[in-house]
Amino acid sequence: MEEVSASAGQLITILVMGIALGMDAFSLGVGIGLKGVRKLDVLKLSTVIALFHVLMPLGGMVTGYYVSGLLGGVATSAAGALLLLLGGHMVYSSLRGEAVQSINHRTFWGVLVFAVSVSVDSFSVGVSLGMFASHILLTVLTFGFFGGFMSVLGLMLGRRFSGRLGGYGEALGGAILFAFGILFLI
Template identity: 35%
Template sequence: MNIIEVVALGVALGTDAFSVSVAIGTKRLRLLLLLKFSLIIGIFHVIMPLVGVELGLFLHNLFGNYYFEGTIDKITTTIGSGVLMILGMIMIYENFKSDQVDSNFDLYGWSLIIVALSVSIDALSVGFSLGMLDANIVFSCMILGFIATVMVICGLTLGDKIGSLVSGNAEVLGGVALILLGIHFLLS
């Protein structure tokens, strides 16, 4: 696998993280939270393919030649889509619950990890494929993580600009976008 193929794969994997970041960016995150969120998603885009390679080897050794990739793909997509839809519903609920705009979006601890996991879970199945290809797996995963980090920063920044335009309804717009993204990922 050459560098252009790895970059193309990174952009393809980063699109869902970018889309979710635009929706979350409408909350107008502080710079520190923006960087932290971007780095955590980037780290997950490094770790998940590595876990996928190991998980693929484990399942292959455990069950022989039975092909599990399609089943695991469906399960991880369903979980990731569900998490995005739930996060979107929470954002909409919080907007209607309080009249004040909270610029410090509640995105820390486990909620931060869950969102990062939901947008990087597709990288798990990529790990199955990377293990079968002639690729430097660690180098490829580092590139995937870097591209995801950059795409998330761009998405959060774009979301902030969109949030400024729609002001009070930004949280509802972001929540609806997350729900629609979850449905899209579930159906595709």
């Protein structure tokens, strides 16, 4: 019975982290959607963002697995500190109002820059999860799903609503990652 509740707990953790990481994609989507975006652009951006939300944490998990072998028992503390820093940075960035505004989201390089910018934190989280030997396939597919879904949601909402939603989405995602960092350190 304990094994089932541990698995359910891990699944809930992965889902919540996937949603938290998707908040960056949501925030960016709202910002781009407010500028005006075609449905083809929504599909293109969301697909590339979802792909990067799979590849970046996968690379991070491989790195984290290697680092955990080197660090041993210190790995949990290192993972918690990494999540604290990442979550704190996301909240700080949202409060400062940093936004990428001069990049054309319709070009190949624009799509690539946007996808990388909202997926970099997935790499860091992947490093943390790799230290725990988490379920790799489930984790990266969940992160990819929520990255793509949240970007579609943000792009579509951005087409219809004001710009206040974007910063709050990133701040909420950062707060969730910060909370997980605290839990790992306790």
